[in-house]
Amino acid sequence: MIAGKVIDNIWATRxxxxxxxxxxxxIEAIGGKESGKYIIAADTIGAGIGERVLICGGxxxxxxxxxDDVPVDAVIVGIIDEDCIF
Amino acid sequence: MIAGKVIDNIWATRxxxxxxxxxxxxIEAIGGKESGKYIIAADTIGAGIGERVLICGGxxxxxxxxxDDVPVDAVIVGIIDEDCIF
Amino acid sequence: MIAGKVIDNIWATRxxxxxxxxxxxxIEAIGGKESGKYIIAADTIGAGIGERVLICGGxxxxxxxxxDDVPVDAVIVGIIDEDCIF
Amino acid sequence: MIAGKVIDNIWATRxxxxxxxxxxxxIEAIGGKESGKYIIAADTIGAGIGERVLICGGxxxxxxxxxDDVPVDAVIVGIIDEDCIF
Amino acid sequence: MIAGKVIDNIWATRxxxxxxxxxxxxIEAIGGKESGKYIIAADTIGAGIGERVLICGGxxxxxxxxxDDVPVDAVIVGIIDEDCIF
Numbered sequence: 075m076i077a078g079k080v081i082d083n084i085w086a087t088r089x090x091x092x093x094x095x096x097x098x099x100x101i102e103a104i105g106g107k108e109s110g111k112y113i114i115a116a117d118t119i120g121a122g123i124g125e126r127v128l129i130c131g132g133x134x135x136x137x138x139x140x141x142d143d144v145p146v147d148a149v150i151v152g153i154i155d156e157d158c159i160f
Numbered sequence: 161m162i163a164g165k166v167i168d169n170i171w172a173t174r175x176x177x178x179x180x181x182x183x184x185x186x187i188e189a190i191g192g193k194e195s196g197k198y199i200i201a202a203d204t205i206g207a208g209i210g211e212r213v214l215i216c217g218g219x220x221x222x223x224x225x226x227x228d229d230v231p232v233d234a235v236i237v238g239i240i241d242e243d244c245i246f
Numbered sequence: 247m248i249a250g251k252v253i254d255n256i257w258a259t260r261x262x263x264x265x266x267x268x269x270x271x272x273i274e275a276i277g278g279k280e281s282g283k284y285i286i287a288a289d290t291i292g293a294g295i296g297e298r299v300l301i302c303g304g305x306x307x308x309x310x311x312x313x314d315d316v317p318v319d320a321v322i323v324g325i326i327d328e329d330c331i332f
Numbered sequence: 333m334i335a336g337k338v339i340d341n342i343w344a345t346r347x348x349x350x351x352x353x354x355x356x357x358x359i360e361a362i363g364g365k366e367s368g369k370y371i372i373a374a375d376t377i378g379a380g381i382g383e384r385v386l387i388c389g390g391x392x393x394x395x396x397x398x399x400d401d402v403p404v405d406a407v408i409v410g411i412i413d414e415d416c417i418f
Numbered sequence: 419m420i421a422g423k424v425i426d427n428i429w430a431t432r433x434x435x436x437x438x439x440x441x442x443x444x445i446e447a448i449g450g451k452e453s454g455k456y457i458i459a460a461d462t463i464g465a466g467i468g469e470r471v472l473i474c475g476g477x478x479x480x481x482x483x484x485x486d487d488v489p490v491d492a493v494i495v496g497i498i499d500e501d502c503i504f
Contacts, residue, residue: 075270075285075287075318075319075320076284076285076286077256077286081246082246083244084163084214084240084244084246085240085241085244086214086238086239086240086244087239087241088205088238088239089214089237090205090224090237090238092223093238098161098214100163100191100246102192105272105284106274106275106282106283106284107275107280107281107284108193108283109193109284110192110193111193111194112162112163112191112193112194112195113161113162114161114162114214115161119260119262128256128258128261128270128286130317130318131218132218132219132303132305133218133219133304133391134304134305134307134308134316134318134319135220135317135319136220136223137264137308137314137315137316137317138264138317143223144220144223145216145220145221145223145224145237146161147161147217147218147220147221148161151261151262151265151317151318152258152260152261152262152265153258153260153261154256154257154258155257155258155259158255158256158258160253160254160256160272167418168418169416170386170412171412171415171416172386172410172411172412172413172416173411173413174377174411175377175386175409175410175411176377176396176410178396184386186335186363186418188364195365197364197365197366198334198335198363198364198365198366198367199333199334200334200335200386201333217390218390218391218392219305219390219477222392229395230392230395231388231392231393231395232333232388232392232409233333233388233389233392233393234333247457247458247492248456248457248458249428249444249456249458277444277456278447278454278455279447279452279453279454279455280455280456281456291432291433291434300428300430300433300442300458302489302491304475304476304477304491305391305476305477306479306488306489307489307491309436309480309486309487309489310434310436310489321489323433323434323437323489323490324430324432324433325430325431325433326428326429326430327429327430327431329429330427330428330429330430332426339504340504341502342421342472342498342504343498343501343502344472344496344497344498344499345497345499346463346496346497347472347496347497348482348495348496350481351495356419356472358449358504360450361451366451367451368450368451369450369452370420370421370449370450370451370452370453371419371420372419372420372421372472373419390476390477390478391477391478393478394478394481400481401481402478402481403474403479403481403482403493404419404478404495405419405474405475405476405478406419
């Protein structure tokens with residue numbers, strides 16, 4: 075997983091039917107050499123803008139969505155505790 | 161997923177039979193540190209040149225195509241709304 | 247796999263139910279050009295802060311966890327011997 | 333997918349039995365920020381040195397080879413038309 | 419696949435039970451922009467230090483090991499011929 079900060083919502087009215095109802099967030103990677111990389115992840119946890127999150131990518135991302143036929147390659151799997159400093 | 165801007169069509173007359181009928185687009189990643197990276201993605205949504213799109217990669221990309229035996233590792237899964245600024 | 251050094255624990259109270267009970271560690275890649283990249287990996291081996299570990303990523307990471315439906319894309323699969331210099 | 337230019341053949345006499353009979357080509361990524369990256373891909377299309385090709389990576393690469401148990405993570409899936417400028 | 423040069427053995431006494439008996443090698447990518455990247459790969463071919471090898475990554479790596487439940491994401495699949503210059 076990588077750690078990132080939620081920057082904003084991403085809206086895409088025209089999209090795959092299988093993505094309808096999913097919320098997408100723009101996330102900026104934080105910490106280490108990949109810091110500053112942008113990822114767009116599906117969010118089913120309810121992360122807010124400004125929060126630090128854990129992002130899971132690849133085929134494992136689909137495991138978060140309860141069905142395997144969704145074209146999603148990144149999801150928010152957790153929200154990093156505020157008092158977890160790194 | 162990553163966000164990108166559609167740059168052009170990509171034409172490949174000689175290709176895998178399983179790719180016949182698929183449209184391929186050249187996309188440039190936008191935003192963040194990966195900005196400027198080129199990806200070639202299959203498009204089944206009808207994205208136009210200049211539009212900003214969401215790209216899904218890896219095994220999840222095949223989920224967009226309705227069959228699992230296609231050698232495609234990137235697809236356009238949505239078109240970012242024009243008034244979505246980031 | 248890549249080699250990394252365990253930097254710290256990562257705490258995320260709000261997370262996917264399927265991640266409950268898993269320990270997450272912040273790891274910094276060591277050696278070569280990717281040195282300084284951060285990865286957050288699940289740990290079922292009991293790695294300690296400061297130890298050098300082997301990290302496996304992608305779908306293979308789930309093979310470490312004994313079930314295939316967990317949204318995890320990186321795990322610690324081994325601890326590099328102290329006298330293994332590189 | 334990514335676009336690349338075929339640089340040379342790669343010969344490996346000692347290799348996995350499951351790779352016998354496959355042709356491998358050294359390809360240099362072209363266009364965008366990843367330009368200059370080297371990939372070694374299996375070729376079943378008959379690409380020639382100097383041609384521009386489409387490369388598919390990851391698990392999707394195996395879909396090109398007609399069987400799923402081959403340790404190959406990159407294949408040439410198409411040859412870009414000469415008059416396709418980008 | 420990528421090409422790399424075998425740098426050294428990697429020893430990890432404490433590791434996943436499913437990795438027991440596997441040999442791990444530290445490999446440095448050669449050629450192109452990714453040159454200098456370190457990868458740790460399982461070796462079942464018998465590559466020696468200093469030899470140039472082909473590395474397969476991701477889920478395809480598990481195809482080399484004869485069973486699908488091993489947490490390994492990189493394997494040596496071939497040894498590049500000495501007279502293959504690139």
